[in-house]
Amino acid sequence: MSLIKCPECGKEISDKAPRCPNCGYEASKRKKTKIIVFAGILSGITLFFLCFVLVIIILLNHKTPMEKMVQNSYKELKKIEGPFISLETASVYKYTTSEGEEKYDILLVYEKNNTEMYAAFNNDGRFLGDGNTHNSSMGYSEKNAQALLDDFNVISMKMALINYFLGIDDSEYSENFVTEKEAVKYDECAVLISVKKIK
Numbered sequence: 001m002s003l004i005k006c007p008e009c010g011k012e013i014s015d016k017a018p019r020c021p022n023c024g025y026e027a028s029k030r031k032k033t034k035i036i037v038f039a040g041i042l043s044g045i046t047l048f049f050l051c052f053v054l055v056i057i058i059l060l061n062h063k064t065p066m067e068k069m070v071q072n073s074y075k076e077l078k079k080i081e082g083p084f085i086s087l088e089t090a091s092v093y094k095y096t097t098s099e100g101e102e103k104y105d106i107l108l109v110y111e112k113n114n115t116e117m118y119a120a121f122n123n124d125g126r127f128l129g130d131g132n133t134h135n136s137s138m139g140y141s142e143k144n145a146q147a148l149l150d151d152f153n154v155i156s157m158k159m160a161l162i163n164y165f166l167g168i169d170d171s172e173y174s175e176n177f178v179t180e181k182e183a184v185k186y187d188e189c190a191v192l193i194s195v196k197k198i199k
C-alpha cells in the first residue's frame with residue numbers, strides 16, 4: 001500500500017481506498033482519469049506518427065522548381081508522344097535575356113520503341129523541337145526565324161548534354177552542368193536534373 005494524493009481535495013490517502021475518507025472522491029473516477037490520460041497519450045503518439053509519415057510523403061514528392069519544369073515538360077511530351085514513353089535524362093538550360101529576364105529551356109531524353117529520342121520545351125510549355133527537324137528551306141519571315149532559333153537552341157542543348165556525357169568541356173553555355181542550387185549564381189548555365197521523381 002502506498003499513499004497518493006486525492007485528485008479532488010489533495011489530501012494523502014491510500015491507493016487501495018475505494019473512496020477518499022476526506023471528500024468522498026471515488027477511486028473508480030481515478031481509474032477513469034488514468035484511462036483518459038492513457039488514451040490522450042496514445043492518440044498523441046498516433047497523431048505524431050501520422051504527421052511523421054505525412055512529412056516523409058511530402059518530402060519524397062517535393063520537387064524543386066527545375067524538377068517541376070521537367071515534370072510539366074514531360075506532361076506536354078506525353079500529349080505529343082502518348083503515354084508509352086520513358087524519361088531517361090533531363091536537363092534545364094538557364095539564360096538571361098538582354099532585358100534581364102530569366103528564361104529556362106528544358107531538354108528531355110526519352111525512350112520510345114527502344115529508340116532514344118530528344119524533345120525540348122521552354123518553361124511556358126512551348127515545344128521547341130527535337131533537334132532533328134532543322135529545315136534549311138525555311139524562309140526568313142519572323143515566324144520562321146523563331147523556328148530557326150528554336151532549332152539552334154535545341155541543337156545547342158543536345159550538343160551540350162552529349163559533350164557532357166562524353167566528358168568534353170565544350171559548350172555554348174558559360175557554366176556547364178552545375179547543380180540547381182549553384183544555378184542562381186549564373187546568368188547562363190546548364191543543370192542536369194534527376195528523373196527519379198518525374199512520372
Ligand SMILES: [Zn+2]
Binds near residue numbers: 006008010021023
Ligand atoms: Zn479527497
